[in-house]
Structure formats: C-alpha cells, structure tokens
Amino acid sequence: MRKKVTKAIFPVAGLGTRFLPATKSVPKEIMTLVDRPLIQYAIDEARAAGIEEFIFVTSRGKSALEDYFDNAPQLEAELRKKGKDDLLALLKSTDMASGAIAYIRQDKPLGLGHAVWCARRLIASDEPFAVILPDDVIDGEPPCLKQMVDAYEATGGSMVAAMEVPRDRIKSYGVLDCASEDGALVTVRGMVEKPAPEEAPSNLAVIGRYILTPDVMTRLGNMKSGSGGEVQLTDAIAEEIGGPAGVYGYRFRGQRFDCGSKSGFLQATVAFALSRPELRDDLLDYMREQVALDRAAQ
Ligand code: G1P
Numbered sequence: 595m596r597k598k599v600t601k602a603i604f605p606v607a608g609l610g611t612r613f614l615p616a617t618k619s620v621p622k623e624i625m626t627l628v629d630r631p632l633i634q635y636a637i638d639e640a641r642a643a644g645i646e647e648f649i650f651v652t653s654r655g656k657s658a659l660e661d662y663f664d665n666a667p668q669l670e671a672e673l674r675k676k677g678k679d680d681l682l683a684l685l686k687s688t689d690m691a692s693g694a695i696a697y698i699r700q701d702k703p704l705g706l707g708h709a710v711w712c713a714r715r716l717i718a719s720d721e722p723f724a725v726i727l728p729d730d731v732i733d734g735e736p737p738c739l740k741q742m743v744d745a746y747e748a749t750g751g752s753m754v755a756a757m758e759v760p761r762d763r764i765k766s767y768g769v770l771d772c773a774s775e776d777g778a779l780v781t782v783r784g785m786v787e788k789p790a791p792e793e794a795p796s797n798l799a800v801i802g803r804y805i806l807t808p809d810v811m812t813r814l815g816n817m818k819s820g821s822g823g824e825v826q827l828t829d830a831i832a833e834e835i836g837g838p839a840g841v842y843g844y845r846f847r848g849q850r851f852d853c854g855s856k857s858g859f860l861q862a863t864v865a866f867a868l869s870r871p872e873l874r875d876d877l878l879d880y881m882r883e884q885v886a887l888d889r890a891a892q
Pocket of ligand 1: 684706769772799800801828854
C-alpha cells in the first residue's frame with residue numbers, strides 16, 4: 595500500500611509586490627475573489643484531496659493569515675444572537691481542526707525550493723506531501739489536487755500539474771520535456787525553470803500543484819541556486835528523473851487563473867462571481883452595458 599498524501603505545504607512568504615499598495619498591510623493570500631480569500635480556495639482544494647495537515651511557510655507581515663484561520667468567538671456569538679444561521683454555518687465551514695495548521699517562517703527569500711525546504715522537519719522521511727501555490731486558482735471538478743492524488747496512487751512518482759501555455763509566456767514557468775503521454779499522465783524526461791522561449795523543450799508548463807516524494811525534500815537541502823539566483827523546486831524535482839519512481843506531469847481538467855497577476859485575478863473574480871446565482875444577472879447586465887459603451891466609443 596502506498597502511503598497516503600495527508601500533508602500540504604503552502605508557500606505564502608512572498609511580498610506580493612504586484613499588488614501594492616494593497617499588500618503593504620494585507621497579505622496577498624487574504625485578497626478576495628468575490629468574498630473568499632485566495633487561501634480559502636487553496637485550503638478547500640486540499641481538503642477535497644484528503645489533506646489533513648496544512649503547513650504554511652510565511653514571512654514577516656503575514657499575521658492576518660494566522661488570524662484568518664483562528665476561531666472568531668465574538669463574531670460567532672454575535673451572529674448566533676441575531677439568528678444569522680447561514681452566516682454562522684459559512685464561518686464554521688472555514689474552521690480548521692485543532693492542531694491541523696502549522697506555521698513556519700522562511701527567514702530569507704531564497705526561492706520556492708527553499709520555502710518548501712523550510713518545512714522539512716514537519717514531513718517524515720517516508721512521507722509524500724503536496725505543495726499548493728495559492729496564486730494558481732484552479733476551478734475543477736473534481737478539484738485539481740484530488741485528480742492528481744488519484745493519479746499518484748497509480749504511479750508513486752513525483753507529479754506536477756501541467757498545462758499548455760502560449761510560447762511567449764513560457765519564460766514565466768517551469769517547463770516539461772515529455773517522454774510519453776498516456777491520457778492525462780505525462781512521463782517527464784526533463785524539466786527546466788523559466789527557460790528562454792527558444793530553449794523551452796515544449797509549451798507544457800508546470801502549474802502550482804505538486805505531489806512530491808520525500809526524496810525531493812532531501813534533495814532540496816543540497817540544491818544550489820538556479821534560475822533567478824533562487825533555489826528552485828523545479829530543479830530538485832528534475833533530479834528525480836531517471837530514478838525508480840519517475841516524474842510525471844498531470845494535465846488536469848479545469849480552468850486555471852493566474853491570480854499572481856492583476857489580469858488573472860480580475861478574470862477569476864468575474865468567473866467566480868458569474869457562478870453565483872445571486873450575482874450573475876446584475877453582473878452580466880453591467881458587462882453588456884460596458885461592452886456596448888466601449889463599442890459605441892470606437
Ligand atoms: C513557480 C514555479 C514555476 C511554476 C509556477 C506556476 O514560479 O517556480 O515552476 O511554473 O510557479 O505558477 P513563480 O510563479 O513563483 O515565479
């Protein structure tokens with residue numbers, strides 16, 4: 595029997611400079627798509643995949659994240675008093691079990707690989723684990739990580755979510771060199787972080803969902819800095835290629851939003867708002883009006 599994936603690492607130490615000035619005092623992960631913070635989408639996805647322990651790799655200025663996952667007794671008492679059962683239930687649905695969350699500080703911004711490595715003491719030496727980058731919001735059914743956990747049970751090798759991106763965007767991603775494909779599963783023979791377009795082995799990019807073997811954690815401890823002078827997770831995973839378990843890409847089913855960019859964040863906001871019956875009609879009316887105005891002005 596393969597060991598189940600029950601822990602997920604959420605690297606949330608980034609400064610979020612693309613969202614300044616908001617991120618001067620609000621962690622990027624608390625910014626909301628409609629009324630749910632980015633991090634809530636990541637947590638919900640992790641839970642749906644069977645994750646029971648949530649490890650946040652944070653940095654200075656992220657205490658609002660800790661408060662978000664704390665109980666809110668005063669708020670709950672107030673809602674109870676006013677008989678607002680629906681809001682109370684909503685609040686309760688974000689509760690985390692006692693002891694299910696751990697926070698680790700990344701003391702220096704040395705890259706994604708380093709951030710993950712900071713959580714090494716919380717992952718046993720025989721334990722596979724997930725990594726979720728909350729900037730990548732994926733609307734999928736079943737949720738993306740669940741799709742990957744199911745595929746991992748069959749392969750046992752480290753796995754990254756994969757999606758084709760336009761060639762001119764490839765330099766922002768980890769990129770896969772594919773040996774073969776079987777349905778959604780891609781066997782990887784090479785992986786490179788943020789290549790120049792002419793050097794990219796394909797346009798199949800790594801998206802921020804990973805299931806990693808404990809060996810990757812060990813390798814991270816010995817990694818030198820790579821692309822951008824940072825310790826790259828991609829490089830540590832690439833070292834597993836050719837090993838007994840192999841490395842896989844998984845072409846997930848679902849829509850991915852790059853919420854690390856303003857345009858992706860806005861698109862996600864519109865998409866999630868349109869999926870809410872109470873907001874849909876008003877928003878569509880507004881959008882039609884805007885499109886009409888825009889056409890008239892041309
Ligand atoms: C990170 C990873 C990269 C991956 C990307 C997905 O890059 O290093 O391999 O393709 O996330 O969003 P970042 O966006 O943090 O620069």
